[in-house]
Amino acid sequence: MNDDNSVFADARVPFPDAAYATRASNRLVEALVPGTGLGTLTPAIAWSGRVQGTDAPRPFRDITGLIVSGGHDGDFAYADDPADESILTRLAERAGVSLRRLETVTGAAAETGPVLSEDQYLECLEIGKQAADASIDSGADLLVLCGLGPGTRTAAIAVTAHLTRIPPVELSPRLRLPGGVIDDNAWMRRTAAIRDAFTRLGGPGRKAQTMLTELGGPVMATLTGIIVAAAIRRTPMLIDGPVAAAAALVSRDFSLGAPKWCYAPDRIPHPVVERVAGQTGMAEPIGFGVDVGEGCAAMQAIPLLQQTLRLFDELPFPEPEPEPEPEPEKETDDGAAADDETVEDKSED
Structure with missing residues (x-):
């Protein structure tokens, strides 16, 4: 557990029970159907069983989307427009899916100094925690997370590169602007900003507070607070893009169990998402790689996830074998003999 802050200092994050993933998958194999089952939809069944704690997962009842908006100053956000929601x-x-929107501050330029103060960092964690708790208290049993704003994807690349020790250029795809324009100049400006931020940071520090105050910024800090708080309360989350994925990677500093409650049923084809999925052992996706904005792939995949769970619930399965009735206890003379010995012992006394 991360102990560099007071928001989650005493919290314990449980792991979802992986045994139920195996049991749900095995149960699917036993279905009385003529074909081979649900094919590439099987990972969604296994993950749902794991987070619901059952070998017979059901469709989620109440889904809430948490949209965290903010941004960065400096070249992290160069040529990056506010997201169209x-x-x-x-x-x-x-x-x-019902939506809750959370507005955050704008982070400072990472190439020249920390993007968040310590107080802002703690405030963002607290905002995320309160949003997760409020949604769950209102009945949500599944959360959908997305982070939006200028510079947030560059921040996700920087954080993931620093945590995984992968060169940032390997996590930075060619930059496509709306309308299909490829902007190599903006790509170079952003990559140079990451390089300058790494030079300024200067050390191997990989604690959550360091990552979020020096590189990640307000959106990612808020998402991290949501992920840890929801995991503490055993509530699963869907993610799809690099910003929420990087936050899931940061959440491991609070507990290795936190990102295990996250799943990307469809993944934006971005190197950060692929790297985080591998690092956290995330279940395989069931979608088609939709990339029209962070959060959209997950929203598009939810009807498929729900329909998959309904189909699983409707499959015929063999009747469970009745447990054998316990055999009646046979009468023996042991008790009488014991009594006799007791009597004899007493008589000798």
């Missing part, structure tokens, strides 16, 4: 909002409506 219209597609995300429509997909959420069609999927039956």
Whole structure:
């Protein structure tokens, strides 16, 4: 458990029970169907069984999306416009997902100094914790996370590169702007900003507070608070893009169990997402690699996830074998003999 802050200092994050993933998968093999089962949808069954704690997972009842918006100053956000949430909002409506929006501060330029003060860092964690708790208290049994804002993807690349010791250029795909324009100049400006931030940071420190105050910024800090708080309360989360994925990677500093409650049923084809999925042992996706904005792939995959769980619930399975009735105890003379010995012992006394 990370002890460099007071928000989660005494919290314990449980692991979801991996045995239920195996049991749910094994149960699926026993289904009385003519074919081979649910194919590439099987990982969703295994993950759902794991986080629901059952070998017969059901569709989630109440899903809430938490949209965290903010941004960065400096070249992390060079040529990066504020996100258009219209597609995300429509997909959420069609999927039956209620949305909560969280606005954060704008982080400072990472190439010249820390992006957050310690007080801002703790405030972001607290905002994330309160949002997760409020959603769960309102009945949510599944959360969908997305982080939006100028510079947030560059911050995700920087954090993931620093935590995994992978050169940032290997985690930075060519930069495509709206309209299909490839902007190599913006890519170089952002990559240079990451390099300068690493030079300024200067050390191998990989604690959550260091990562989030020096590189990650307010959106990622808030998402990290959500992930840890929801994991503490055994509530699963869906992610899909690099910002939420990087936050899941940071959450391991609080507990290795925190990112185990996250799943990307569909993944934006971004190197950060692929790296985090491998680092955290995330279940395989069931989607098609939708990339139209952070959060959209998860929203698009929710109807498929729910339908998969309904189908699993409707499959015919063999009746469980009745447990054998216990055999009646046979009468013996042992008790009488014991009594006789007791009597004899007493008589000798």
